[in-house]
Amino acid sequence: METSWHLGRTLAEANLANFEFTLMAAYAAFERYVTQLTLLIGEPELTFNEVVILHVVRMYGRPKDATTIARLVNRDDLANVQYSLRKLVSVGLVKKTRSGVTAHYETTPAGSEWTERYATLRARLLVDQMSPDELAKETLNEISRRLTRLTILYESSVRTAGILNPHHIFDEETGPDPS
Known part of the structure; x- marks a missing residue:
């Protein structure tokens, strides 16, 4: 076709x-x-990325460093992740502690309360609207597995594209040139 x-x-x-x-x-x-x-x-006003980072900070109830947080959300813009962390600290949802030279972040009681309120709304507006089949572990695990596979393929393609010579990608006679 x-x-x-x-x-x-x-x-x-x-x-x-x-x-x-x-x-x-x-x-x-x-x-x-x-x-x-x-x-x-409600308050404080947070961006999408800040909310995602806040949930990751609270994930599993363990402090995390900025590099780990960036890795968990597949971000390579560490400076922006650190900016979001500074904002979350400044509004009192996250606290920063030091272990040697490494800074670790964890939610404050206010951050835990905020994420609990989010979880309650999420359950009411999303989870309660989904069928048992949509929420089945096997279904969600299969979707996650496939999306993870695609993430790996996209990341691999990014690395490959990064080493291609843009002046030699397309040769008029032979088509795409991988070198």
């Missing part, structure tokens, strides 16, 4: 492109959802 869409020249490419657009739409919807729950909870 050939299509006129540049991202879907074959059925496999079209299927991947459709998935990518669905993934972008899901990410945008998730960001709006997190932002709306944040507004319902």
Whole structure:
């Protein structure tokens, strides 16, 4: 099957492109959802990234350093993660402690209360609306496994693209050149 869409020249490419657009739409919807729950909870005003980082800081009830937090959310912009952490500290949701030269972050009682309120809203507005099949461990684990696989493939493609010579990628006669 050939299509006129540049991202879907074959059925496999079209299927991947459709998935990518669905993934972008899901990410945008998730960001709006997190932002709306944040507004319902009230002060302090937090961005999407700050809310995500706050939840990661509280995850498993253990302090984490900025590098670990960045790794857990697959971020390579450590300076921006550190900026978000400074804001969370300044509004009293996270506290910073030092262990030698390394700074660790954990939620304050106010941060734990804030994330509990978020969890309550999440349960009411999302979890309670999902069917048992949608919430089944096997279903969610399979989706997570596939998304993890795609994350690995995208990251590998980024590394490969980073070493390509942009002047030799496309040779008029032979097509794409991987070197």
